[in-house]
Amino acid sequence: MVYELYYWPGIPGRGEFVRLALEEGGAKYIDIALQPGAEATVARFLQGSRVPRPPFAPPFLKAGKQIIGQTANILLFLGGPLKLAPRDETGKLWVHQLQLTVADLVAEAHDTHHPISAGLYYEDQKQEAKRRAKDFREHRIPKFFGYFEKVLTRNRTAGPWLVGGRVTYADLSLAHAVAGIRYAFPKASARVLRKCPRLNKLHDAVFERPRIRRYVESGRRQSFNEYGLFRRYPELDG
Amino acid sequence: MVYELYYWPGIPGRGEFVRLALEEGGAKYIDIALQPGAEATVARFLQGSRVPRPPFAPPFLKAGKQIIGQTANILLFLGGPLKLAPRDETGKLWVHQLQLTVADLVAEAHDTHHPISAGLYYEDQKQEAKRRAKDFREHRIPKFFGYFEKVLTRNRTAGPWLVGGRVTYADLSLAHAVAGIRYAFPKASARVLRKCPRLNKLHDAVFERPRIRRYVESGRRQSFNEYGLFRRYPELDG
Numbered sequence: 001m002v003y004e005l006y007y008w009p010g011i012p013g014r015g016e017f018v019r020l021a022l023e024e025g026g027a028k029y030i031d032i033a034l035q036p037g038a039e040a041t042v043a044r045f046l047q048g049s050r051v052p053r054p055p056f057a058p059p060f061l062k063a064g065k066q067i068i069g070q071t072a073n074i075l076l077f078l079g080g081p082l083k084l085a086p087r088d089e090t091g092k093l094w095v096h097q098l099q100l101t102v103a104d105l106v107a108e109a110h111d112t113h114h115p116i117s118a119g120l121y122y123e124d125q126k127q128e129a130k131r132r133a134k135d136f137r138e139h140r141i142p143k144f145f146g147y148f149e150k151v152l153t154r155n156r157t158a159g160p161w162l163v164g165g166r167v168t169y170a171d172l173s174l175a176h177a178v179a180g181i182r183y184a185f186p187k188a189s190a191r192v193l194r195k196c197p198r199l200n201k202l203h204d205a206v207f208e209r210p211r212i213r214r215y216v217e218s219g220r221r222q223s224f225n226e227y228g229l230f231r232r233y234p235e236l237d238g
Numbered sequence: 239m240v241y242e243l244y245y246w247p248g249i250p251g252r253g254e255f256v257r258l259a260l261e262e263g264g265a266k267y268i269d270i271a272l273q274p275g276a277e278a279t280v281a282r283f284l285q286g287s288r289v290p291r292p293p294f295a296p297p298f299l300k301a302g303k304q305i306i307g308q309t310a311n312i313l314l315f316l317g318g319p320l321k322l323a324p325r326d327e328t329g330k331l332w333v334h335q336l337q338l339t340v341a342d343l344v345a346e347a348h349d350t351h352h353p354i355s356a357g358l359y360y361e362d363q364k365q366e367a368k369r370r371a372k373d374f375r376e377h378r379i380p381k382f383f384g385y386f387e388k389v390l391t392r393n394r395t396a397g398p399w400l401v402g403g404r405v406t407y408a409d410l411s412l413a414h415a416v417a418g419i420r421y422a423f424p425k426a427s428a429r430v431l432r433k434c435p436r437l438n439k440l441h442d443a444v445f446e447r448p449r450i451r452r453y454v455e456s457g458r459r460q461s462f463n464e465y466g467l468f469r470r471y472p473e474l475d476g
Contacts, residue, residue, distance in 0.1 A: 052392050053332050056339045056385050066328055070338040077331055090304055093315055094291050100308040101294045107345065115353050115366065117373035128353065128366045135355035147294050154290050 001081075003029040004062040006045060009038040011228035012180075012221070014071045014106070015059040020172040020206075021075055023215040025082025034220065072099045075169040084169040095163050098151065098170040102177050105144045109181055110229045112136045112236055122226075122233070133236035137188035141181065145192050145199055148174060152198035160198070160205040167209070174199075175206030180230030185237045239319075241267040242300040244283060247276040249466035250418075250459070252309045252344070253297040258410040258444075259313055261453040263320025272458065310337045313407040322407040333401050336389065336408040340415050343382045347419055348467045350374045350474055360464075360471070371474035375426035379419065383430050383437055386412060390436035398436070398443040405447070412437075413444035418468030423475045 003022065007015030015033060022029045032038050042058050045051065045067075055069030061077070068074050076096050079085025085095050110118075115132040116125040148162070157165040162174065178199060182189045193200055206212060215221055224230050241260065245253030253271060260267045270276050280296050283289060283305075293307030299315070306312050314334050317323030323333050348356075353370040354363040386400070395403040400412065416437060420427045431438055444450060453459055462468050 052394075053335075054385075054388060054392065055335070056342075056382075068331055068335065070335045073331060073335045073338055076334070093306055093311060096314070097291075097293070097306065097308045097311045100311055104294075104345075111349070116369045117377070119373065119377055125369075128369070131354045131363075131366070135357065139355070139357055144294075147292075150292060154292065156290075 001028070001063060003027055004032060005029055005059060006032045006042050006062065007038075007059040008042060009033040010222065010225075012176075012224060012230075013059075013228050016176055016222065017071050017102075017169075017173045018059050018061065018074050018078075019215075019221070020176055020212065021078050021082060021084055021169045024167065024169075024172055024209060024211050025078065025084055026211060027078075027082055031220070033222075072096065072103050075099055075173070079169055082169075084167065084172070086164060086166075086168070091163060095168045095170045098148075098162055099173055101144070101147070102170065102173045105140075106177055106180070106229060108136060108140055108144075109177070109184065112184075113231050113233060122231070126235075129233075129236060133185075134238075137185060137238065141185065141188060141192050145178075145196050148202075149196040149199050152202060160201045162202070167206070171202060172206055172212075175203045178203045179207075180224060183224040184230040184232050186232075187237045239266070239301060241265055242270060243267055243297060244270045244280050244300065245276075245297040246280060247271040248460065248463075250414075250462060250468075251297075251466050254414055254460065255309050255340075255407075255411045256297050256299065256312050256316075257453075257459070258414055258450065259316050259320060259322055259407045262405065262407075262410055262447060262449050263316065263322055264449060265316075265320055269458070271460075310334065310341050313337055313411070317407055320407075322405065322410070324402060324404075324406070329401060333406045333408045336386075336400055337411055339382070339385070340408065340411045343378075344415055344418070344467060346374060346378055346382075347415070347422065350422075351469050351471060360469070364473075367471075367474060371423075372476075375423060375476065379423065379426060379430050383416075383434050386440075387434040387437050390440060398439045400440070405444070409440060410444055410450075413441045416441045417445075418462060421462040422468040422470050424470075425475050 005018055007013060032041055053067060059071055060067055060069040061074045068077050085092050112133040113122050113129050115128045151162055155162060159165045161167055161171050243253060243256055245251060270279055291305060297309055298305055298307040299312045306315050323330050350371040351360050351367050353366045389400055393400060397403045399405055399409050
């Protein structure tokens, strides 16, 4: 099976959570974002009238004839074949629950720079962004990071992972979310991460994995920038 | 199996999406929100140090020894036993994808009255709320409702449902989201719903189902109010 990942070009965005799973799982896939005309290809899918089960937004994954949307749902689908989820039903649900909590964190990180509308420029909602970012730094980063630190502490199996003794897609996504928040809020995140040794370790363990390292070094990984989910605006950090 | 649903008392909130599934599925369950001391019971769980797989926030469901958090994840779990999801894997994922899109809509509806911080009062973010609600009314309600209308149109099976010919938990959740948005934004939602005949029909079909009607008439269903996800502030509608 050669998967096709559909996402906007030029940003890591939500597509990156899927990419990390595909890379770690050793999957064959075509990253549409790296193909010429990516934007038009994605738009054609969203607007096309022939897709019987149309996605709401990218990323979406094509697996044979099946088209799967919603980041966490794509990972739920990939978890089995890529061996990035436990095989028992209880474990599968727990990993998915953690993934959905990562998704909530990511949505809140996005809204720090777009608290009013994703359709407006940052510059048009800068004052509101300052207020929302302050709340995110002071309350939400500590709450989410503290939660994941707790989950890591309560996993009694040896190793740096959230669930049991093997890496799952939730570990990959959480590591990327931590990387994104470190990029966007270097000062605020450093303060919180000082109290989260296990979360730091998980982040490092993910980016030290051979396949993830190879991917990062390949140049195919999109850099964080001021067009994506995680943006570094110094006035929003502190 | 007698399920236990843990959620804050006094509001429908995200707990309601789970309740509707439990009711339609004819499940036996204890609604902790209706028990004395509900708030303390929920808090004890969240703060307790003995839960090996702690939820981040309510709602969460206790099923025997298993504790499942994240609304969409709870519904993924219940879909099979309550016969509210297709049996094939592809259908299951598609219903879950739609549920996650409902969840996105609901989160955005919440943020219209809390665009800065869930930890502050509405009155402390009223100006920002006006701007965000305007965007929600003009762009987001049409986008989400239009999307679901499209999905309903493309479901070739007869009947009012999103997927195939049988009701799923995503139908129940979407109907409740429509009800909530009609409550919070009576004017703006009426304008959009005029162009969404299938979505209107789905809403009515859900609330006409015998078990759902019995539930609504039982008095156990929490009313919408100005403490929950969907709030009617006339200054945010228009």
